[in-house]
Amino acid sequence: MERTFIAIKPDGVQRGLVGEIIRRFEAKGFTLVGLKMMQVSRELAEKHYDVHRERPFFPSLVAFITSGPVVAMVWEGDGVVAAARKMIGATNPLSAEPGTIRGDFGISIGRNLIHGSDAIETAQREIALWFTPEELVAWRPAVQPWLVES
Ligand code: DAT
Ligand code: MG
Numbered sequence: 345m346e347r348t349f350i351a352i353k354p355d356g357v358q359r360g361l362v363g364e365i366i367r368r369f370e371a372k373g374f375t376l377v378g379l380k381m382m383q384v385s386r387e388l389a390e391k392h393y394d395v396h397r398e399r400p401f402f403p404s405l406v407a408f409i410t411s412g413p414v415v416a417m418v419w420e421g422d423g424v425v426a427a428a429r430k431m432i433g434a435t436n437p438l439s440a441e442p443g444t445i446r447g448d449f450g451i452s453i454g455r456n457l458i459h460g461s462d463a464i465e466t467a468q469r470e471i472a473l474w475f476t477p478e479e480l481v482a483w484r485p486a487v488q489p490w491l492v493e494s
Contacts, residue, residue: 347377347418348425348461349470354412356457357381361449362415365458368431368445369419373491378418378471378480384410391473404454416474422492425467428460 352365370376384392389406396402419428433444437456440447446456461467471480485491 345420346422346424347420347471348428348467349474350417350419350428351459352415353409353457353459354414355455357413357415365445374419374421374424375485376417377420378475381413381415384414386410418471418475418480425461425464432458432460
């Protein structure tokens with residue numbers, strides 16, 4: 345089953361949006377299979393943002409993600425990677441559509457609240473980076489027959 349990595353960044357935690365963001369993914373029908381709050385190390389931050397290493401904003405990106413608690417999650421469901429990106433919205437919250445998380449709650453690219461994997465292969469890499477296999481729980485919600493046709 346497809347899985348994606350989602351992280352509520354320090355601004356999302358500080359602004360009290362943890363519940364709201366989890367609510368949206370639950371209400372949509374995706375399944376939460378991993379969840380932890382953590383203080384991100386510099387090492388993890390640099391690995392996570394490795395593709396952006398050469399970008400001018402890389403130092404501030406690492407400084408920000410390590411500046412306070414982050415809520416790291418793994419969500420499961422068919423099509424969850426692309427659907428989560430749609431729910432999150434464009435990178436710059438000012439361009440993000442209303443109805444998306446960034447579109448509804450943000451105004452600045454450096455404070456865009458949430459991370460979501462951009463492709464299935466990225467999700468696999470990020471899940472392995474942030475979670476051990478034991479931290480992930482495979483379970484089937486009882487409402488599944490009311491969410492998907494068998
Ligand atoms: P996304 O988080 O939508 O996947 P990304 O992977 O291109 O966006 O960039 C990672 C993060 O880096 C993004 O959430 C915010 C920051 N960022 C991206 N482009 C930026 C820019 N031009 N200036 C400042 N920060 C930027
Ligand atoms: Mg990205």
